[in-house]
Amino acid sequence: MVPHTLSPSRIARYFYHDCERYLRYHATPRAARAAEGVPDPTDRPSPVTETILEDGYAWEERVVRDHLKSSVHVAPGAGALHERAHGVPETLRWLTAPRPPGEYLYQPTLDAPAAFLDRYGLDPARCRFPPCRPDLLHRVEDGRGRRLQVIDVKASHALKTSHRIQVALYALLLRDVLAAAGSSLPVDLETGGVWLYGQPAPEPVALGGAVHLLERFLRDDLPGILERPLAEVSWHLFYRCEWCEFFGHCRGEAEAARSVSLLPYLSVGGRRFLREAPWGGPPIDTLADLAAFLARPPATVDADLDACGSLRGRRAHLQRAVAALQDGAVIAHDGSSPALPVNEHVKIVLTLHSDPHSSQIYAVGLLRVKGKDVYGDGSRLQTWIAPTPEACAEARAWLVDALHAELDALHRHNAPLKRWQDKKTLQVYAFDGYEQTLLTRLLIEALADPALAPRALQLLFYFQNERLAGEEAHPDGEVPYPVVVLTGIIRRLVALPQPLALRLPEALAALPAPGFNYCLQPSDRYWFALSNTLKSDALFDVWSGRRPEETLGGLRAELKRRLWAASAVVDGLRARVGQTLFAWPPRFAFPEAKPFRHPEWSQLTFVTRYESFLQAQAVREARAAPWDERVRTGTSIPLRRLADGRWQIESALDADRIEPGPFPGWLLVRADAAGERAQMGHDDYANRNRAFSQPNRGRWVAAVTEVDAPAEGAGPVRLRLNVLGNAPFEPGAEMVLHRRFTDYTSDRIAKCLAALDEKPDSDPLALLRDPVGFARPVPSTEPIQTALEAQARRPGLTESQDRAFRQLCDRRLTLVWGPPGTGKTHFLAQATLRLIAAHARADRSLRIGIAAFTHAAIENLLLKIAEERPAVGLGRVALYKLKEVRTQRGLDFGLEAVEETAVAGRLGAEPGIVGGTVYGFRKARDDGGLPPVDMLIVDEASQMKFGELALVLPSLAPNGRLVLAGDDLQLPPIIQGSYPAREDGKPGLHDSIFAYLRARDDAARPYTWPLLENWRANDTLCRFPARELYGDGYRPAKDEIRLQRIALAPAPATNDPDDALVEWLLDPAYPLALGVLEGVRAAQENRVEAALVARLAAALRARRRDRAGATYPDTAEGDGVFWREGLFVVSPHHAQIDAIRQALRARRAWRAAPFVDMVDKMQGQESQAVIVSYGVSDPETAAGEGEFLYSLNRLNVAVTRARAKCVVFLPRPLLEPSLDVLQNDETARGLGFMQALVEYARAGGQTAAFSLNLPEAPTVGRLVGFRRA
DSSP states (O other): OOOEEOOHHHHHHHHHHTOHHHHHHHHSOHHHHHHHTOOOOOOOOOHHHHHHHHHHHHHHHHIIIIIIGGGEEOOOOSSOGGGOOOOHHHHHHHHHSOOOTTOEEESOOBOOOHHHHHHTTOOTTTEEOOOBOOSEEEEEEETTEEEEEEEEEOSOSSOOHHHHHHHHHHHHHHHHHHHHTTOOOOBOSSEEEEEOTTOSSOEEEEOHHHHHHHHHIIIIIHHHHHHSOGGGSOOOOOGGGGGSTTHHHHHHHHHHHTBGGGSTTOOHHHHHHHHHOTTSSOOOOBHHHHHHHHTSOHHHHHHHHTTSTTTTTOHHHHHHHHHHHHHTOOEEOSSOOSSSBSOOSEEEEEEEEEOTTTOOEEEEEEEEESOHHHHSSSEEEEEEEOSSGGGGGHHHHHHHHHHHHHHHHHHHHHTTOOSGGGSOBEEEEESSHHHHHHHHHHHHHHTTSTTTHHHHHHHHHHSOOGGGGGSSOOBSSOOSOSEEEHHHHHHHHEEOSOOSSOOHHHHHHHSOBTTBOOOOOOOTTTBOSSOOSBOSHHHHHHHTTSSHHHHHHHHHHHHHHHHHHHHHHHHHHHHHHGGGOOBOOOBOOOOOBOOOSSHHHHHHHHHHHHHHHHHHHHHHHHHTSOHHHHHHHTSEEEEEEOTTSOEEEOSOOOGGGOOOOSSOOEEEEESSHHHHHHHHTOOTTTTTTOOOOBGGGTEEEEEEEEEEOOGGGOSOOEEEEEEOSOOOOOTTOEEEEEEOOOOSSHHHHHHHHHHHHTSSOOHHHHHHHOHHHHTOBOOOOHHHHHHHHHHHHSSSOOHHHHHHHHHHHHBSEEEEEOOTTSOHHHHHHHHHHHHHHHHHHTTOOOEEEEEESSHHHHHHHHHHHHHHHHHHTOOOOEEEEESOOOSHHHHHHTOOEEOTTTHHHHOOSSOEEEEOOHHHHHHHHHTTOOOOEEEEEEETGGGOBHHHHHHHGGGEEEEEEEEEEEOTTSOOOOOOSOOOOOTTOOOOTTSBHHHHHHTTOOTTSOOEEEOOEESSOOHHHHHHHIIIIIOTTOEESSHHHHTOOOOBOOOOOOOOHHHHHHHHHHOTTOSEEEEEEESOOOSSOOHHHHHHHHHHHHHHHHHBBOTTSOBOOSSHHHHHHIIIIIEEEEOSOHHHHHHHHHHHHHHOOOSSOOOEEOGGGTTTOOEEEEEEEOOOOOHHHHHHTHHHHTOHHHHHHHHTSEEEEEEEEEEHHHHSOOGGGGGSHHHHHHHHHHHHHHHHHHHTEEEEEEEOOOTTSOOSOEEEEEEEO
């Protein structure tokens, strides 16, 4: 047996390709390939690959000679540096000798010792790691001590997944090399470095997640890849395959077998899912297999596909895709698109291409079609190609000038026209998404060129996106779909008979333009097999001096062919799906720059409006999705009118997905084609702050005022609607209710920011620019200071609360950082009352304003103030809630509501406290004459953005106190866009006001004061967030809290093994229990996990004892108290929440609704016990929703709600995701927090494994449990 040959670079490329066959083929020695059935490579490296390799060597030499200089040890010898390496003996001498920190070793040789293979159970007869060479080893010494760090030098401009893997594997090898040499010097397994092209220093790379992933791969996956029969080694064709020498072989095999891999854009995870067939059927390997699978009953197919993130809800889409390939026909999908217009007066097509090595844009082209009455001709085609690498910078100037000239001519044509219908529309197209990305990059880079900046900014005002947020000027309006990317539209609207990928030549062949017989024959010289990127081989012929003029001409001709082909595809697609299109582009005009004196207000206005715009587009896109998908998600709800005036839902939708209320947040249309066109034609953004029906257009606006859901889900759900306007719907009428977008706030914020901009300076501007200066001392008198000191000495505050109170007394700005359970509401109430009392002693009345993100937070604080007022010894304190009281507690207490326009008259000479939303304060100030308040408290400030704060901050008196309370490690504000990170790494203006200010605090003069004593959780539950987030000072406030445990009645005797699992998880002696599910596959709806949650909940309901030692009575009141105080169930997805609610109903007849919801509904609340059900056990879903599922903030909120017991279910794939998850720093941090929670439970307690034999959710999986006392 010849062992397979492995190396860090080869394994890194395996992770890049995500292909077992790639590793097996490449690891098989050439001499053994024929015997093992491994084919010879059919593809050879291109000139581009060779150039990248050569440039990589040149960059290594620059790093060594120009950056490291005398601090690096290079092997002696002549010739190029990359050909010189330290042998194993020389490397070991350098590693084991005492050397000063800061030294580097270039090209050491590491020989994997036997201990390395032994560590992972690898058979040396099966595999070997020949000597390998990391680029650099670095001796580091800092606060973490002395250690060795691995650094790889890469001629790349961006960090890649494969880089992280390669550095991590070198580090793992180095660890065992040092141990074998008897060295005690540790290797840094937390951080490595990648020295990217052109950078002055290596970029630090977090290795923790990659090390965890690699060790699992070496231990669990690698042996099978190397030992299984070759036919059982998985593979799949996708765009990265073109960089593999065996691509031609695999493609030929797929075509011959009619493999399911021919499905365009079938993901690697989707292909793996079909091969593994976890639903229990035969593997799906061919298109015929998939067609047979999809031909089964739709409900069965849907249930099976639900477990795969990329295939969930895609049954109909897959059926059409398979049929298109099998029949050679174009088949239209259901649904439409608001992006592709019915037509336009002027069409512009763009194409841009970049050098894969340097990332410089080297080829650009522009085609304008139509518009003869504007331009004097019916079309114009222009191209530009860089004749040398140095000329690439000229691409920016060329395209900015050419594109601006075309758009400016249209702008000048439309500008003087008075009648709207006389103005011309414009739509710009790009065939592939990378071209839109390159356009944005080019325009952003052009802003740095003073000669181009004015025109580039004007273009960016039209081709706008989140990157504009960091500029100082911004457009006065939004542009929907400034660039339509055709590949995305085609994939959404039609299935084409072309396999593997959506290339322009095949798209044109399938979607020919009527009356324009145009054909694009792809040449191997310019086309990749699986992408639309222009091949760079010809470009390197030009740049190397080989046939430059001839090749330049060929490249120009290729760009022209692509532009005409893309234009023809637009027309061909319209001809195919035109009956489903409904959108029209706007009449063209360059957006004007909105005039602002202060760039901060301009940036905030843009972010506020753009966030609203993105949300509106998302809602409209959702309503244009295929019907089945809309019904499934509750975006569209089919209804039938009943004789009693109510409406019956005609689909299977959990009633809890609909929140009743008076707000008209729905569209109602007839259930026919006309109704579909009516709802699709509704412009959500234009009508975001208006509510009126349009019966003449077949659409009504409605509010769902009542939801009647039968007990136990046994029967249809009925609604009562308040339909605006004339609504003559007869009994039996079939209608559809669609979600619509509403926004009554962004325009108010924009108006407020414009008013602030008129002022040369203001409190909000000072707070933004200089928060430390804003936190200046509050002017005071000696009597007030004496009284405040007396209040500070009063009992009732903890040590950390006392420090925060003293800051609040002395300074204008205080950030009260309130981690979970630290009594933030109690502190704010006490601080308010003590401040009022101190001023009352000095015959001074205070007006205090209280604002927050939610009505519940406002009313909770007002009620807490009322509750604690007698203990402070105060007389009457006027308490008002602006406009209305929303919570039941507030209504029961009799909290007084007052209209915004009347509140000023209600405040007399006595102390007064007014609570309201930021919008309520704006109205009370502007319309009601509310006088400035002496102190403004903003609760939940970690969920509030600066634009919202700007509505209320002008209500603060010039020397008034501003108190912001929150915790930016809990839920942040909802942010739609992906805004560029600041250079200093700090939160930006789109983040929460609390995070923005806390990141800018001054350690010498701090204004942030944490509350540290936890009044909620016992010691076990408190120690984990203390260790990971809040520091050792975060601890239970007293022994009673530290020692609290959940009280349960004895369990009834049973022989059910699943009851043993329930008992193990609920044992009161172990406050934290984790269940890691293995062998259970689910995307968003995990019925096995839901059944476990239901069993735990039922057991807690039957056995949990209250403080008096009694279990809850078996009544509606008992159920209500249980779900209010005894248990919360938290889950990230509506689908899992629905599954848990169904499992709960099947388990027990509840007389009060179980509290099962997303974490957003739990912040600020607490319960004796909390169950967290993540549900997701599909790697694709985990990677695709990484920022949501691995949100550190969301998990922190979930696990800090419990007082005495927290049970967390985490499917194994969620803890061991793909490497893509680690590419996002925030996602990687959240994953680390999740893995730390598992380790915390494991290291301090017990571990056990249980088979899962739940009759209500059959599975062959198991649960590995960890619990900590």
